[in-house]
Amino acid sequence: MMVFIxxxxxxxxxxxxxxxxxxxxxxxxxxxALTAGxxxxxxxxxxxxPEFFGEWVVVRLFGLFIFxxxxxxxxxxxxxxxxxxxxxxxxxxxxLARWGIYLGKFLSVLPAAALFGIGGFWLLCQAGRLSDPEExxxxxxxxxxxxxxxxxxxxxxxxxxxxxxRHSMLISVTYVFFVEVFIGNVPGILKRVSIHxxxxxxxxxxxxxxxxxxxxxIIFQPLEGDLARWVLLGIxxxxxxxxSWWFNGYEERERGV
Amino acid sequence: xNGLPPISVRSVSKWYGQVIGLCEVDLELAPGITGLLxxxxxxxxxxxxxxxxxxxxxxxxVRVFGKPVWRSASARRRIGFAPEVDSFHxxxxxxxxxxxxxxxxxxxxxxxxxxxxxxVARVGMSAHxxxxxxxxxxxxxxxxxxxxxxxxxxxxxILDEPLAGIDPPGRLELLDLFRRLRDGGKTLVISSHILxxxxxxxxxxxxxAQGRVLVSGTVRSIRDLMDDHPLxxxxxxxxxxxxxxxxxxxxxxxxxxxxxxxxxxxGESELTVKVHxxxxxxxxxxxxxxxxxxxxxxxEPLDASIAAIFDYLITGSRSRT
Amino acid sequence: MKLDACAYRPWRGRLRSPIWRFWPIARSGLSxxxxxxxxxxxxxxxxxxxxxxxxxxxxxxxxxxxxALQGRKLPEFVQRFLFTETGDSYRQFIYAQNIVLMLMLAFxxxxxxxxxxxxxxxxxxxxKPITRLHYFLGKLLAITALAALITLLPALALFIEYxxxxxxxxxxxxxxxxxxxxxxxxxxxxxxxxxxLMGVSAWFRRTIPIIAAWAGLFLFLPYVGSTLRNxxxxxxxxxxxxxxxxxxxxxxxxxxxxxxGAQLDRYEERWPWAALVVGAWMALAVWxxxxxxxxxxxxx
Numbered sequence: 078m079m080v081f082i083x084x085x086x087x088x089x090x091x092x093x094x095x096x097x098x099x100x101x102x103x104x105x106x107x108x109x110a111l112t113a114g115x116x117x118x119x120x121x122x123x124x125x126x127p128e129f130f131g132e133w134v135v136v137r138l139f140g141l142f143i144f145x146x147x148x149x150x151x152x153x154x155x156x157x158x159x160x161x162x163x164x165x166x167x168x169x170x171x172x173l174a175r176w177g178i179y180l181g182k183f184l185s186v187l188p189a190a191a192l193f194g195i196g197g198f199w200l201l202c203q204a205g206r207l208s209d210p211e212e213x214x215x216x217x218x219x220x221x222x223x224x225x226x227x228x229x230x231x232x233x234x235x236x237x238x239x240x241x242x243r244h245s246m247l248i249s250v251t252y253v254f255f256v257e258v259f260i261g262n263v264p265g266i267l268k269r270v271s272i273h274x275x276x277x278x279x280x281x282x283x284x285x286x287x288x289x290x291x292x293x294x295i296i297f298q299p300l301e302g303d304l305a306r307w308v309l310l311g312i313x314x315x316x317x318x319x320x321s322w323w324f325n326g327y328e329e330r331e332r333g334v
Numbered sequence: 335x336n337g338l339p340p341i342s343v344r345s346v347s348k349w350y351g352q353v354i355g356l357c358e359v360d361l362e363l364a365p366g367i368t369g370l371l372x373x374x375x376x377x378x379x380x381x382x383x384x385x386x387x388x389x390x391x392x393x394x395x396v397r398v399f400g401k402p403v404w405r406s407a408s409a410r411r412r413i414g415f416a417p418e419v420d421s422f423h424x425x426x427x428x429x430x431x432x433x434x435x436x437x438x439x440x441x442x443x444x445x446x447x448x449x450x451x452x453x454v455a456r457v458g459m460s461a462h463x464x465x466x467x468x469x470x471x472x473x474x475x476x477x478x479x480x481x482x483x484x485x486x487x488x489x490x491x492i493l494d495e496p497l498a499g500i501d502p503p504g505r506l507e508l509l510d511l512f513r514r515l516r517d518g519g520k521t522l523v524i525s526s527h528i529l530x531x532x533x534x535x536x537x538x539x540x541x542x543a544q545g546r547v548l549v550s551g552t553v554r555s556i557r558d559l560m561d562d563h564p565l566x567x568x569x570x571x572x573x574x575x576x577x578x579x580x581x582x583x584x585x586x587x588x589x590x591x592x593x594x595x596x597x598x599x600x601g602e603s604e605l606t607v608k609v610h611x612x613x614x615x616x617x618x619x620x621x622x623x624x625x626x627x628x629x630x631x632x633x634e635p636l637d638a639s640i641a642a643i644f645d646y647l648i649t650g651s652r653s654r655t
Numbered sequence: 656m657k658l659d660a661c662a663y664r665p666w667r668g669r670l671r672s673p674i675w676r677f678w679p680i681a682r683s684g685l686s687x688x689x690x691x692x693x694x695x696x697x698x699x700x701x702x703x704x705x706x707x708x709x710x711x712x713x714x715x716x717x718x719x720x721x722x723a724l725q726g727r728k729l730p731e732f733v734q735r736f737l738f739t740e741t742g743d744s745y746r747q748f749i750y751a752q753n754i755v756l757m758l759m760l761a762f763x764x765x766x767x768x769x770x771x772x773x774x775x776x777x778x779x780x781x782x783k784p785i786t787r788l789h790y791f792l793g794k795l796l797a798i799t800a801l802a803a804l805i806t807l808l809p810a811l812a813l814f815i816e817y818x819x820x821x822x823x824x825x826x827x828x829x830x831x832x833x834x835x836x837x838x839x840x841x842x843x844x845x846x847x848x849x850x851x852l853m854g855v856s857a858w859f860r861r862t863i864p865i866i867a868a869w870a871g872l873f874l875f876l877p878y879v880g881s882t883l884r885n886x887x888x889x890x891x892x893x894x895x896x897x898x899x900x901x902x903x904x905x906x907x908x909x910x911x912x913x914x915x916g917a918q919l920d921r922y923e924e925r926w927p928w929a930a931l932v933v934g935a936w937m938a939l940a941v942w943x944x945x946x947x948x949x950x951x952x953x954x955x
Contacts, residue, residue: 080440081407087437095423100859104867108875115879123890133882142878150867161862163421167482170386171438172411244693246866247762254754254874329388330350 092185131289152235223279233316346394369532372542414483429463439486472499570632574603680793701805716820768856807841854940877902
């Protein structure tokens with residue numbers, strides 16, 4: 078048993094190291110640097126109010142676009158990298174259960190996702206505070222929880238895509254655009270299929286005290302923060318279980334894009 | 335390992351949608367080297383993927399030391415697999431790659447380092463062990479693939495086209511390594527398209543075609559089974575015309591040809607004899623030689639090599655379908 | 656043994672001019688894409704919008720005829736509905752395809768170019784008697800043709816449809832400029848991203864970085880542009896339209912104002928800047944592609 082646990086722990090550690098050394102880090106870093114520069118520019122030129130920061134930077138720029146894209150880069154890449162390189166064969170012929178590989182790969186992306194997702198958000202908050210640090214005092218602590226809960230949900234979803242589809246990256250981008258960006262902003266309850274809706278609900282609840290509100294409560298109709306938290310946890314757990322079950326029957330057939 | 339066969343394939347079929355990859359395969363492989371031969375599309379890769387637990391059998395079961403390999407991680411612990419596909423973590427040095435694979439097999443850091451270094455040395459890659467994979471030649475990459483299969487010291491080694499891309503001296507080295515591994519009690523399954531490679535290291539072969547195992551066993555035993563296939567024998571002796579006359583009297587002999595110009599100056603002649611039913615011929619021929627006092631310098635079946643058997647069986651299997 | 660005896664025969668057909676050497680590359684690229692299910696999926700999504708517009712045109716023309724019979728005019732809001740016979744409608748249709756086009760091209764880039772670099776297939780091409788230019792043109796033609804399948808061709812089909820549902824050929828005669836505008840904008844929307852895609856794919860090579868960079872370029876930059884533009888408009892007054900130059904699609908749309916002669920777009924006078932930005936992106940992509948192909952080792 079020790080042999081298998083040792084192999085599994087090593088899988089997590091070595092995969093995490095590979096994630097942090099991959100070219101994706103440059104893409105994610107570039108994306109964050111550009112966004113932080115953008116926020117800094119806005120802050121320095123015109124100043125930054127908590128309302129504007131909450132709605133434009135936290136909900137729209139970071140929550141709707143940057144954060145899902147960062148999670149996609151790491152979440153879909155954990156398994157897809159090995160599939161893409163053709164090295165998955167070395168993993169599945171080792172003494173590791175398939176579900177163990179799936180879970181291990183999921184855990185291995187958490188450090189990179191936390192570094193770029195949560196760390197990236199911290200960076201944006203610092204950039205926003207450049208003009209007047211007092212104005213956005215405690216802004217990171219206020220909203221970080223929403224992204225902490227959203228991260229596993231996004232990662233589990235994209236990780237599942239990577240296990241289920243050969244062109245997982247493309248499917249994931251399609252998902253981000255059509256479901257998160259498009260459906261996530263239509264009126265009615267359809268938007269509840271998007272993860273962004275629950276993240277935004279948490280953000281709006283946390284930001285209520287500083288005046289961060291949805292542009293129209295009638296159209297957006299946010300959930301209570303607690304409920305949104307549970308839904309995000311449910312999504313993460315649900316997709317992890319579904320993916321583990323799915324990957325348990327994974328057969329290595331052929332390579333190719 | 336408690337007398338259990340290293341590899342046991344029981345009534346295994348595998349199909350991909352409507353396409354049959356493997357059909358009703360039964361095999362039991364003992365320790366030693368087994369050569370897996372067959373043309374492209376014969377089902378060799380499917381069989382190897384089933385043995386290494388990459389594919390789940392549609393029907394039947396594959397066991398390694400008694401454990402079903404698809405479900406059992408501990409069965410996979412006993413397998414070392416060198417895939418045909420040329421994929422690596424390109425930025426990693428060879429030794430690091432092998433060490434990583436050893437650790438993924440459950441070895442401790444110290445064990446993995448030691449055994450990986452040993453494995454790399456065994457395949458003759460010590461001098462290039464720190465070269466990134468992307469800078470390695472095809473032959474070096476092939477050796478690293480074999481090293482990663484060896485690193486955790488598994489009792490079963492599955493090597494898919496292990497000698498592809500390796501230069502002739504390297505081939506000899508690796509064939510020697512395979513023989514040493516066999517002598518150390520390991521079970522090796524080597525798939526190859528190059529018949530001479532297999533012939534050079536094993537007598538035990540499995541011939542596949544069209545998703546089926548045509549035949550398995552030693553080269554000689556397979557040859558013996560093929561009584562309906564004429565065998566050609568080359569005989570070098572003095573008094574060749576006389577021997578030819580005697581040979582055509584034998585019921586097992588279909589025809590004899592004598593090299594032109596031989597015998598005329600009292601030298602040796604070369605006879606090529608076509609035989610039907612080799613077993614009977616091999617029983618009768620020594621008696622004939624002793625009774626008539628022929629001096630035979632060489633006696634050599636010309637087409638008992640794997641190549642001849644392979645050609646014959648594959649052609650036969652095609653004409654039967 | 657003579658070669659003839661081995662069933663070898665010299666080529667007895669007519670060889671085409673060397674300039675056509677890009678054609679087999681384009682053709683094989685197209686056939687490769689058509690064999691992929693996911694390509695058909697994107698094509699289908701791209702054509703959903705076309706079907707919607709097709710149905711709207713049909714309904715509008717029927718309504719128009721019904722109302723004419725009753726001696727009434729269509730209500731103003733219907734006439735100004737999503738799709739009418741004006742140039743702006745066709746332009747809007749082509750513009751609306753940009754997301755599906757972006758996704759489809761991401762796949763094309765990874766498959767047709769990224770894979771060539773990754774699996775060293777470029778060397779196979781260049782070991783034939785073709786130059787970098789043939790390779791570039793062949794791949795570009797394949798990608799442009801695929802892009803045209805969901806932009807240029809459906810827009811042309813809509814133009815034809817509109818004419819067919821009228822009583823004479825007057826619609827086509829009166830709006831002949833639209834035909835050229837559709838051809839021009841359709842070709843631009845198909846060609847310009849295809850050129851940029853070639854640079855991105857040649858640079859990143861592997862599927863995941865290609866798609867990430869591509870999405871960043873065509874989703875992130877427009878988003879940044881619109882955020883900055885909105886921010887400065889709200890906080891400083893005026894319209895800092897320059898930020899929208901970050902949006903590749905908006906640039907193409909601005910350029911198309913010239914082709915359509917549309918007056919509806921408030922920013923049409925800014926098309927030279929847009930053309931400059933698009934040209935710069937394309938030049939950069941060609942440079943990257945050229946350098947990457949130049950680094951390919953061909954051992955003859």
